[in-house]
Amino acid sequence: MLRHLVIVLGDQLDHDSSAFDDFDPDQDAVWMAEVAGESEHVWSTKQRTAVFLAAMRHFAAELTDAGRRLHYAKLDARSTKDSLADQLTIDVTKLKPEGLVVTEPGEWRVREALREVAEHSGIPLDIRQDRHFFSTVAEFAAHAEGRKSLRMEYFYREMRKKHDVLMTTRGQPVGGSWNYDADNRKAFPKQGPGLVPPRARFEPDETTLEVIALVEKTFGDHPGSLVSFAWPVTRAQALEALDLFIEERLPGFGETQDAMWPGEPWLWHAHLSSSMNLKMLTPREVVAAAEAAYRDKKAPLPAVEGFIRQILGWREYVRGIYWTQMPGYLERNAFEAFEPLPDFYWTGDTAMACLQDAIGTTLANGYAHHIQRLMVTGLYAMLLGVDPKEVHAWYLAVYVDAVEWAELPNTLGMSQYADGGLMGSKPYAATGKYIDRMSPYCKTCPFDPAKRTGEDACPFTTLYWDYLIRHEEPLAANHRMSLQVKNVSRLDDDEITGIRERADAIRRGDIAVPHT
Known part of the structure; x- marks a missing residue:
């Protein structure tokens, strides 16, 4: 029985x-x-x-x-x-x-x-009920009820107060500010990130080696490689990875967390999301460890607050969005984007240096950090006009931390703006100059981020202007995009035609790699 x-x-x-x-x-x-x-x-x-x-x-x-x-x-x-x-x-x-x-x-x-x-x-x-999280779906629904718009920042502040995280005894945020994001947007110096502590690596044991052999045999035609496989696959390993991050990389995580560097996929990031999303780690113990590092003066406040915001803020927020909006959320496509995902997303075979590196490290390691996801692979797909369901399927397929409650709102909402502003207040639209500012990719790329037309114009930059032109009316109604959209009026008819023609060629794959 x-x-x-x-x-x-x-x-x-x-x-x-x-x-x-x-x-x-x-x-x-x-x-x-x-x-x-x-x-x-x-x-x-x-x-x-x-x-x-x-x-x-x-x-x-x-x-x-x-x-x-x-x-x-x-x-x-x-x-x-x-x-x-x-x-x-x-x-x-x-x-x-x-x-x-x-x-x-x-x-x-x-x-x-x-x-x-x-x-x-x-x-x-x-x-x-899933006790893993700080909040419940019902609590998020109560937070959302009656609000004209949802913003993570307000939810995050509620969570900080409720769970007494980085708060003073007077009920104020430590340091006097809720958010240190402005301090965490620096690029690396010209010489690069310097000596970064290595990520936590776990050599495959007998069980894991059996799995690797099984995957190679059963899913041999699937993308990616297992050569570098070293992820934590037990709670003991996950706890060790957490300790190493807190001691070695959290102190350097903050101000350059948005920066990118070719051939350096790991940098100062935590690499703990797969362990949390498989429930081998709890968000409470991760947040507590980071807060203790600040209290013990082992890590600066901007680094600790920025890291905690990703867990106590974004992670909880996207789960609330997912469960209060499904199943219809998956079908949202605010700007009616229906282009296919480019084939090079499965191979990394592209002349664009930033995409080549971001996709290459994704396929090799099952990992890329949040700016590579949002402002390289995600940005390009949004500007190109790729069907958001195809972008969602790619993100869900390629990353070791991808589970749908976390991945779908981040991809469809934050990255692609396909929900029309439910997740975020504006599209994360930018030219190639953003990538040039946050990395040295453009120095080795055959395309020029400052140009929007011509054979050596950066596809990101061309597609950015095409995106503004194609969606001028809805974007102009967004107060955070109105200044960007006004720049379209400064373009003459010949320039607009040139942008549209090159954008169409990019979608067809008809652009040649310029000589460098």
Whole structure:
């Protein structure tokens, strides 16, 4: 007799999860499954698939060591089906549990699939609140109710107050300011970032090596490489990565967190988001460790506040946006963008130096930092007019930290502005001069960021002006874009024609690489 079959998904690797409340090893069992469909509904890179599978297998071993009965379907087992729903249906029929239990999934598609299995099988499904986060979806909905517009900054301040993070005893933000973003936008000096402490690396053990071999065999035609695979795949490793970041890189994280440097993918960033999104780390312990570093004078306030804002602010905020707006959010396309994603997003084969480096490091490591995502790969796709659903599918496929509740609002809303301003107050539109200011990419690129027409004009710059021209009316109504749009009126008809013709050529792939 099986009372509860407790479903543990690949991004729920937390021994203290609500799904385990009242777990009785004599009556209950845990269910986990590796299925090809989770790597194929988007064309997941090898690094992303390997992170999930290796972490799942290590967690499964920990469950067994803890005396919890486990039913685990491996991807290389003949009984494994193409989807979670198929595999769960088979196992429910065989095991005949009285009920199913799961912590709230992080993806609408998965939650609905589990509900359909339960309904079809005639078994009750208990979906429990996810305690991993600082806030609940209900709390975010209450924050959003009645507001004409949503802005992360106001939500972030509420969270700081509620959870007493970086606050004085008088209820004021430490240092007298809520936000030190203005201090965190510097580029590296001409000589580069200097000596940066290495990222936390974890050599694959036997379990992880088995996963790597499985991924190469099963998903050999998928993009990316596993040569550099060294991500944390256990809680112990994730805690070690957190400690290393706090001690070695957080002090240097702040003022140059937006800067980019060719061939330097890791820099001063934390690389902890995959561990948090798989639930091997809790945001509370990460925020507490960063705040302690400030209190102990190990890291400056702008660095600590900027890092905490990404977790206590953006991470919680995008989850609230996702669950209060789905499923319709996925269909938003405010500027009716329908261009296909360029093929080079899957190869990195482009003459544009910034895109070549950002995409290349993404495919090699399953990682790129937030400015490479927002202001290189994301910016180019938005200016080009790529269908936001295609951009979303790419981001969900290529990054090791990509889970839909976090990725979709950041991509569709913040990066592509496809939600028309729900996530952010303006499109993140810029010319190639922004990239030139924040990196040395343009010095080795055949295109000139200062030019908008001509064979050596930077495609970012051409497409920026084309973007303003194509969407002049809605952008002019945005008070944060009105000054940029006014510059269009300074262009004569011949220049506008030249911009539009070159932009069309860029979309067709008809631009030659100029001689340098």
